[in-house]
Amino acid sequence: MLQVNKPTSEINRDFAEADGSPSQSLTSYLDIIRRQFPTMVAIVSACVILALLYLFTAAPQFTSTATMVIDTRKVQLFQQQSVLGDIAIDSATVETQVEILKSENISLAVIRDLHLTEDPEFTAGGAGLFGAIVGSIAGLFGSGSELSEFELTRKALQRFESSRTIKRLGLTYVMQIGFTSGDPAKAARIANAIADAYIVDQLEAKYQATRRASVWLQDRIKELRTQASAAQKAVVDFKIANNIVDSGGRLMNEQQLAEVNSQLIMAHASTAEAKARLDRMNDIVKQDIPDANVTDALKNDTIVKLRGQYVDLASKESIWSTKYGRDHLAAVNLRTQMAEIRKNIQDELKRIQESYKSDYDIAQTREEAIKSSLANVVSESQLTNQAQIQLRELESNAQSYQAMYDNFLQRYMESVQQQSFPITEARVISAATTPLVKSYPKTLIILGVSLLGGLMLGLGAAVARELADKVFRTTSQVEEQLGTNCIAILPALNAVATKTAVTGKPGRKPLNPEPDLLRYVIDNPLSRFSEAVRSLKVAVDLNSIVRENRVLSVTSTLPNEGKSTLSTNLAQLIAHGGAKVILVDADLRNPSLSRALLPDAKAGLVDVVAQQAKLEDVLTVDHQTKLAILPAGTTSKLLHTNEILASKPMRDLVALLRTKYDYVVLDMPPMAPVVDVRVTSNYVDSYVFVVEWGQTKIDVVRHNLRGAPEIQHKLLGVVLNKADTKLLARYESYHGRYYYQKYYARYGYVE
Known part of the structure; x- marks a missing residue:
């Protein structure tokens, strides 16, 4: 708070920069809850009271x-x-x-x-x-x-x-x-x-559905019974008319056709078998002596015996021919016997060949006979094909009607049974039993909902009030929104009943100021208000390191924000400390300070600037603080007060006051109604801007400062005036601890 001014260019921002960190956001919400805690408590209490009233009046269910x-x-x-x-x-x-x-x-x-x-x-x-x-x-x-x-x-x-x-x-x-x-x-x-x-x-x-189904089934069964009987009678009549005899579920001609066809297949197989035996025999006949495999296949004892004899003779002939030569009589006899045996074997084979040929001829004859019989049966079957197709159609209809009749009859019997035993x-x-505990209203749930609803409504109301509260209440708001220091926060003062007076030069009558407010720092030097004004004085002195701060101008945005009270108490505080100070009422449109301190003054600042009076003649010095006071003078007929404040004589007067006094305190008019403050920037060292705590709108202050860059450049800082110390503790806790005497009473501070 006592540091050198920050750059004032931040006032031109459309929105203040905000720290988006989660911790900063949580802190801001906690600040809102702390500031709006009474409102939230009131809303939660109202919700709980309504819930209790409902619980006491609602009938248990x-x-x-x-x-x-x-x-x-x-x-x-x-x-x-x-x-x-x-x-x-x-x-x-x-x-x-x-x-x-x-x-x-x-x-x-x-x-x-x-x-x-x-x-x-x-x-x-x-x-x-x-x-x-x-x-x-x-x-x-x-x-x-x-x-x-x-x-x-x-x-x-x-x-x-x-x-x-x-x-x-x-x-x-x-x-x-x-x-x-x-x-x-x-x-x-x-x-x-x-x-x-x-x-x-x-x-x-x-039961009703089954009963209706039974009635319908009875009518349908009667109809199906008649249709099934008619269909079966049509089948019988058709068979009689077409001489169709059914045997074993099949027609006679179909059975004959199947049997003849089977016989033909067997005859064809027999013919093929006989031909194969004949062909094989023809091949065997071409051999002189059949081999052993053929002999065994024929299974003829005569051929087997003759072949055995032939093999024995051939063996003996081979032995004799080897031993005595082929021309030996015994070898020749053996070969003669072998030739006789071969002739006998050939005769026997021819006899077998004739037998096989006879079997083959018989098989062919039989096959031809069966083929002829099959052709006759096929011819007869073709004559009855059309009748068979119509017969099958009639039989299919008869079977369908019979199946439907049986199915519906079964369903009817089931429906009759279900009428007697519905399930x-x-x-x-x-089963439901008598409850022992009421189900409604549920006390804990209703109280919990009311408490939660109250908290949500309270938080919503708190946030809404914060959003709607577009006024200055904290030093951080001043620094963020205006880009300058908040030098001090002055508590609101209540006027007391005692009267005080400012005594001037000898011969002048005592003056009656506003009760206590304009001399509060003198009458109550150990008050919280006085300590805040001292912090303003310290800020002025520290800022003197950067630039000269001898001519101070106190102004505000709107009237009645306490600028005159602050300027008077600041001047008296500095003067009471031993410095030479002059307080000048420069609010020529509404010289309220002059009316309060010197109501009988006939001349003042306007007369000195117009060179119609001397400075020494219009000054009044307080005998206790040695504060010199220069009233505004006669201002009722002035139309262009800004021209007077911007004139060269005004600048010369301020330069003269610099040489005679350590501090010159100017009580300036507010900035919003008039433009007088803006013309004083060429001879004012620093401006102190007074903002009424909790009343002046932020956008109004920003608009006025943004439109006066010359004031911004020399702005010493902002003073929040008329602060409610009890509410301030909810906005800035450290200020609350300061303004309450919990920690500072030991140093002699009083209310």
């Missing part, structure tokens, strides 16, 4: 619940598959059953069974204080006529549906039925009645 399940494994002890078909239970099916439970059909059934139209809870107004008030108002302004049965039912239905809750538990097949009432026993009774009414409705719906898929798994 009790909720009883019953649970039902849609059993996918339904018991079918006395019935088979349903006539209408079983529908797979899925999520949509369960939701459908929930809507059925919510239907008016179920609700009206419960209302009728329990006679709820005669219950005042369902036909009168709502429960609790609010319901009693509504009922009284309805009684006062109502027609007085009794409600009809229909109106009572609709009113009871509306109240019934508002108290009933039906929902599905998660993704299960379980449905929960709840009912809320002021009577716990009644709540349990109605919840169970809803479950019972639903089961009865489901059974009745199935529903839903069953109660947990």
Whole structure:
């Protein structure tokens, strides 16, 4: 606060720079809560009081619940598959059953069974204080006529549906039925009645559907019986007319065709087999002596015996020829015997060949005969093809009618059985019982909601008030918005009853200033106000290191912000400290300081500048502080006060005052109404800008300073005046500790 001025160019910013760090943001919110804490406490208290009032006046409500399940494994002890078909239970099916439970059909059934139209809870107004008030108002302004049965039912239905809750538990097949009432026993009774009414409705719906299906099935069975009999008679008549004999489920010509075809296949195979044997025999006949494999294949004992003899003779002939030569008589005899055996083998083979040829001829003849018979059967079958097609059509129709008749007859028997033993898929798994604890209002929840709602409303109101509070309340606001120092914060002063006077030169009458306010630093030197003015004096002295600060101008944005009080007390404080100080009332448009300190003065600043009076003649010196006071003079007829303040005689007067006094304090007019302050920048060293705490708008101050760069350049700082010390502690805690005497009473500070 006592540091050298920061550059004033920051005043021209459209928005102050803000630190976007999370810690800074959290700190700003905590500051808002601290500043608006009473408002938040009031809102939270109001919400809690309203919640308590509601809890004390609301009638207690009790909720009883019953649970039902849609059993996918339904018991079918006395019935088979349903006539209408079983529908797979899925999520949509369960939701459908929930809507059925919510239907008016179920609700009206419960209302009728329990006679709820005669219950005042369902036909009168709502429960609790609010319901009693509504009922009284309805009684006062109502027609007085009794409600009809229909109106009572609709009113009871509306109240019934508002108290009933039906929902599905998660993704299960379980449905929960709840009912809320002021009577716990009644709540349990109605919840169970809803479950019972639903089961009865489901059974009745199935019974009616089955009964309608049975009636329709009876008519359909009669019709199908007639159609099936007619179709079977048509089949029999057609067979008689076309000489069609059915044997074993097949026609005679079809059986003959199949048998002849089978015989033909077998004959063809026999022919092929006989031909193969004949061809093989022809190949064997071409050999002189068949080998052993062929002999074994023929299985002829004669050939086998002859071949054995031939092999023995050949062996002996080979031995004799080797031993005695081929021309030996014994070898020749052996070869002769071998030739005889070969001839016998050939004769036997030819005999077998003739036998195979005979078998082959017989097989061919038989095959041809079967082919001829097949051709005859095929010819006969072709003649009956058209009749067979028509016969199949008639038989198909007869079978279809018979199957339909059997199916419908079975369904009819099942429907008759289901009428006697109807079964529903839903069953109660947990009946509703009398609740022991009220379900509404829930004290802790309502108090918690009211507290949370109050906190949210309070925080919202606090933020709204902060956003709407576009005035200066803290030193940080001054530094951020205006880019200059906040030199001091002056507490608000209350006028006291005692009167003081400023004594002037000998022979002059004592003057009566405003009570205490203009001499507060003299009458109360150990007050918080005086200490704040001292901090302003210290800032002036420290700033003298940078530039000369002997001519000080005190101004403000708007009138009545306390600039004259500050300028007077500052001048008196400096003068009381031993320095030579002169206080000049330069507010020529509204010289309130002159009227307060020197109301009888006839001449002043205006006369000295106009060279109509001497400086020594218009000055008044306070005998206690030795403060010299220069009043404004006669200003009632002045039109261009800015020209007077900007004139060369005014500059010369200020230069003269510099030579005679250590400090020259100028009480200037406010900047917003007039432009007089802007013309004094060429002879004023520093400006002290007074802003009323919590009253002057930020945008007004910024606008005026932005339009006066010459004032910005010489601006010493801002003084927040008329601060509420109790509220200030919520905006800047360290200022609050300062202005309260908790820490500074030991140094002699008083109120």
